[in-house]
Amino acid sequence: MKSGKLIINGDDKLLRNIKKENVTIIKCGIQKNNHLLIHDIQTSLNRTTFKVKYDNKDYKIIFNVPGSHLVNNVLLAIQVGLEYEVPIESIISSIENYKAGDKRMYVKTIRRNNVLIEDCYNSSYESLVGVLDLIKNKPLNKIIILGDILELGKYSNKIHRRVGHYLNSINNKTVLLVGEKMKAIKKNHLHFQNNKELIKHLKEVDLSNSIILVKGSRAMKLEEITEYLKKI
Structure with a gap:
């Protein structure tokens, strides 16, 4: 990659210190130094709920797949949508309507x-x-x-x-x-x-x-x- 944007899991110790000339690093995760923050994660056998802080506002998301280990993947997807100027409300609606495929959780x-x-x-x-x-x-x-x-x-x-x-x-x-x-x-x-x-x-x-x-x-x-x- 000569130039552009790289979206990473900012909580991953192997990734969070990445730097590259002419590349904007966008970090997502739980830790406060990330650009897109997630918090208040709660799980049940049927779903995962969490909040995303974007533009100084908290958005609650109900993800109808259980497992806190999936949250960072969702967060990265949210950031990709934002980079393409998809409204946050539309992104959340798509996530909440997602259904797990066969054999996947x-x-x-x-x-x-x-x-x-x-x-x-x-x-x-x-x-x-x-x-x-x-x-x-x-x-x-x-x-x-x-x-x-x-x-x-x-x-x-x-x-x-x-x-x-x-x-x-x-x-x-x-x-x-x-x-x-x-x-x-x-x-x-x-x-x-x-x-x-x-x-x-x-x-x-x-x-x-x-x-x-x-x-x-x-x-x-x-x-x-x-x-x-x-x-x-």
């Missing part, structure tokens, strides 16, 4: 008083922690079904072990793992070679009054598991 109440969270279109450490944060303090029993996080290269074992450490902070849970990469944390949890084996185990589990999270990379085809769960 799809939340549905299913039989036996269960809440199913289907997020198996893609996976990363950050998005996984974000959805775990969403459910960790809920009083219901948690059944956490995780498939491999792919495309991590030489960092794969390290990042999967970080997932294992984070899972230790969650109470009232059953963790079911599937995939070669998830073997890195199978010591304290149940691991299955494939989806078929995991589904067979689910038939023996009391699936009632629970939050059931299914999360993994697209290639793991975890929709095979969610389709089973929707039918029981």
